[in-house]
Amino acid sequence: MSIHINANPGDIAETILLPGDPLRAQYIAENFLEDARCYNQVRGMFGFTGTYKGQRISVQGTGMGVPSISIYVNELLREYGVKQLIRVGTCGGIQQDVKVRDVVMAMSATTDSSANQLLFPGFSFAPHADFDLLQRAYRASQERQLSVKVGNILTADTFYRESMEPVKKLAEYGVLAVEMESSALYTLAARYKAKALSILTVSDHLFSGETDTTAEERQTTFNDMIYVALEAAIQTS
Numbered sequence: 276m277s278i279h280i281n282a283n284p285g286d287i288a289e290t291i292l293l294p295g296d297p298l299r300a301q302y303i304a305e306n307f308l309e310d311a312r313c314y315n316q317v318r319g320m321f322g323f324t325g326t327y328k329g330q331r332i333s334v335q336g337t338g339m340g341v342p343s344i345s346i347y348v349n350e351l352l353r354e355y356g357v358k359q360l361i362r363v364g365t366c367g368g369i370q371q372d373v374k375v376r377d378v379v380m381a382m383s384a385t386t387d388s389s390a391n392q393l394l395f396p397g398f399s400f401a402p403h404a405d406f407d408l409l410q411r412a413y414r415a416s417q418e419r420q421l422s423v424k425v426g427n428i429l430t431a432d433t434f435y436r437e438s439m440e441p442v443k444k445l446a447e448y449g450v451l452a453v454e455m456e457s458s459a460l461y462t463l464a465a466r467y468k469a470k471a472l473s474i475l476t477v478s479d480h481l482f483s484g485e486t487d488t489t490a491e492e493r494q495t496t497f498n499d500m501i502y503v504a505l506e507a508a509i510q511t512s
C-alpha cells in the first residue's frame with residue numbers, strides 16, 4: 276500500500292492508462308477490460324486491473340493538475356513498479372486545424388508549472404513522450420483512420436485565465452492544445468526510466484469557442500482514443 280493507493284504489491288499491471296477523471300477509469304475498466312477488479316478507492320480515485328486481448332492492463336484516475344498526477348505517478352513508479360504509462364485525457368485546441376473531437380498525441384509538453392523550475396534551477400527541461408510508444412500509438416491511429424495531430428502541447432497550471440495572450444503566443448510557436456498534466460507525467464517517467472505518452476481528445480477550442488456537440492459523438496471519440504492507447508500498450512515495437 277502507498278499513501279494514496281490502497282493496492283497490494285502485484286495488484287497493478289506494468290502498463291497503465293491514466294485518465295484525469297476517476298469515473299473515466301471506471302468506464303474504461305467496464306467497457307474495455309476483461310475481468311477488471313477495483314484495487315483503489317482512496318479519495319474516490321478509482322484504479323482497476325484487468326486484461327485487454329489477454330494482456331494485463333491497469334487504469335488509474337489521476338485527478339486534475341500537476342500536483343495531483345505527480346502524487347499518483349510517483350507512487351505507481353516507485354511503489355508498484357509500473358513501466359509504461361499512457362495518459363488518456365481531454366484538451367482544449369489552440370490551432371485552427373485542431374478541431375473538437377480530434378485526437379492529439381503530445382510529442383512534448385511545454386509548461387507554466389513551477390515544478391520543473393524547482394527541480395532544475397536555471398534550466399528549461401523539455402518533457403517529451405517515449406518515441407517507441409508514440410510510434411505505436413500513431414500506427415494504431417492510422418490503422419483506424421483517425422484524425423490525429425502530433426506535436427507540442429501546453430501543460431497549464433490554470434484552467435481559468437485572466438489573459439489569453441500567453442496562450443496566443445504559444446499557438447504562434449506551434450503548440451497544438453492545452454491540458455494540465457502531461458509535463459509532470461513525462462518528467463517523472465524520465466526520472467524512473469519508464470515509457471510515457473499522453474493521448475488527448477479535443478473537447479473544446481480556446482479561440483473559436485467550439486465545444487463538444489452530442490454526448491454520443493463525445494463518447495465515440497473517447498472510445499477511439501482508448502482503443503489507440505490499448506493497442507499501443509500491447510504492441511511490441
Ligand SMILES: O=P(O)(O)O[C@H]1O[C@H](CO)[C@@H](O)[C@H]1O
Pocket residue numbers: 294295296338339340363364365366434453454455456
Ligand atoms: O480530462 P482530463 O484527463 O481530466 O484532462 C483535462 O481536463 C481537466 C480540466 O477540465 C484537466 O485535468 C485537463 O488536463
Ligand SMILES: O=c1cc[nH]c(=O)[nH]1
Pocket residue numbers: 365366367368434453454455478479481
Ligand atoms: O485543461 C484543459 C482541458 C480541456 N480544455 C481546456 O481548455 N483546458
